[in-house]
Amino acid sequence: MTIASRDQMALPVGTWPYGQYFVSRGLPADPGYLGVITNWDGQWYQSIALDGYQVPLPDDPEAGQKLQAWAFPPGYPMLVRGAMAVTGLPFSVAATVISMVAGGLAMILLYRLLDRRAGAFIAASAVALLSTFPSAPLLQAAYSESLALLYLMLSLTLLASRRYLWCALAVSALAMSRLVTPPLALVVAAHFYRRFKSERRDLSTSDMVSLGFLFVLCVIGAVAWPVISSFFIGSQAGLARTSAPRYLRGWFLGSLSIGGPALLGAVLLLVLILMIFAMRHTTEGWGLELRVWSVAYPVYIFSVTSILLGVLRYFLLAPTFLLVAVMVVAENRWRAAVPILLCGLGLASQWWYVSQVLVVPPPAPGIGP
DSSP states (O other): OTTGGGGOOOBOSEETTTTSOEESSOBOSSOOHHHHTTSTHHHHHHHHHHHOOOOOOTTOTTHHHHHHGGGSOSHHHHHHHHHHHHHOOOHHHHHHHHHHHHHHHHHHHHHHHHHTTTOHHHHHHHHHHHHTSTTGGGGGSSSSHHHHHHHHHHHHHHHHTTOHHHHHHHHHHHHTTOSOOHHHHHHHHHHHHHHHHHOTTTOOHHHHHHHHHHHHHHHHHHHHHHHHHHHHHOHHHHHHHTTOOOTTTTHHHHHHHHHHHHHHHHHHHHHHHHHHHHTSGGGGGGOHHHHHHHHHHHHHHHHHSOSSTHHHHHGGGOTTTTHHHHHHTTTSTTTTHHHHHHHHHHHHHHHHHIIIIISOOOOOTTOOO
16 A cells, blocks of 8 residues: 555545545645545545534535535444544544454454354465455555444354344444445344244244344344434435445346346356355355355345446455355365465455555546546
8 A cells, every 4th residue: 555655646625536536634645555545435434533424504515525424324434533532543543443453353253253163274264365355455444344344243243142132233333334234134034044943942032022123123224324314414315325225226237238138147147156155065164144144245235236346345244255266175185275376366456456446546648627
């Protein structure tokens, strides 16, 4: 990030380039590590942490910017704001500390979740592959991915250990960090079905009520922040400014309109491959909860997002996405070569991601207002 920042231009306060990029606090050219980690969404989180959410007046010329801030749930920026108040650190430092600590704790939980059944090799491979994923540098940036990953790992761990009320707290925290809780509803449903099938007589009423409540909480988690924001900025603006998911339109209809049936077939084939590999007998050591999430979450992402490079960022919450390649040769004596090779490729691709996606380059010649 420090080296790649040499290619970043100075960013004045406002929107750049020409309505495409928001800057809440100006940055000089070559801003260094602490400047790069606040790029893109980091600027919105910085604005929320420093200025809070604002309700603009009808004639406010900056009404669009102030409303757009409501698209970002408060979990991450308010936590950074609290860290700034306690420590006196500037936003960039507090943000990277929060992100790195949350990311580190998430990796520990991921390792423990897999180590119990799948063993140390699979657990270590999952952590290594996620840590070297192309977009993994965002786990130390002023983004909510680290915190969301931590809450996700907490939710899956608590659900697997049948601590449902604590799990509800983790799901609530996740809903206030990223709008990704609906796939967890399928995880809860699968967990309930397994318990009902094997422990029908021993399944208590309180557990059934708790699981029902948890299921509903996961479903409404994606609209909780839009509804809350609507009380302040109006229902129409609240839903519009919080990127409310458009189910079954994302990659599926997008691929059909861009590349026709052939591209749609390729996307569906990728989903099918993920489902087949995640549900093979070799992945039983992942545990039911993580296996179901490994299928439900990618399908959700493909359903509600556009065909953009941003999908690399979203797949940080799919910690087993590359692990399926390791599982194919899980019993082979050369199995260690697969994660080593993938980690090497991942580290190389991180340079591309930071320099081409995270850093804000000067505009191409000829581009103007």
